[in-house]
Amino acid sequence: MIRLIDLLKESLNYNLIKRKAISNAKTKGYESDFINYLDHFYDSIQKDIKQIEKSYLNKKHNINGKNIIIKRIELSGSYSKGIPTPDSDVDVKIYYTGDVDPSDVAIEFAGQLGGDYGSYDAHAEKIS
Numbered sequence: 001m002i003r004l005i006d007l008l009k010e011s012l013n014y015n016l017i018k019r020k021a022i023s024n025a026k027t028k029g030y031e032s033d034f035i036n037y038l039d040h041f042y043d044s045i046q047k048d049i050k051q052i053e054k055s056y057l058n059k060k061h062n063i064n065g066k067n068i069i070i071k072r073i074e075l076s077g078s079y080s081k082g083i084p085t086p087d088s089d090v091d092v093k094i095y096y097t098g099d100v101d102p103s104d105v106a107i108e109f110a111g112q113l114g115g116d117y118g119s120y121d122a123h124a125e126k127i128s
Helices: 002-027 032-056 102-109
Strands: 060-063 066-076 091-098 121-126
Touching: 002 032, 032 066, 060 102, 091 102, 102 121
Parallel strands: 091 121
Antiparallel strands: 060 066, 066 091
């Protein structure tokens, strides 16, 4: 039951961010192609991240001879704040446990995470 509630909250959050991004794009006078792109982007990024999580979440990953476990992956950067521009790249943040430097984790997963919009830039944060 808790997972269902989490999914509903996440979906509402994406919809709020999507509305903010579209509103921001209209205010800044971006072309309708970009506004249509944003509409599709926020609908499909949720599916992309869920697919990525299926492959990577709660599994051991060996980096530089040490194991980490990925606990969460989420959208980050300008898209997560609802302020992307046509030049914005797509960033995801990896939250993990283990004794590995975050930059090493980001480098390890750079280019591996992606979906409908190509490869996503990976950023990492160690959690306890």
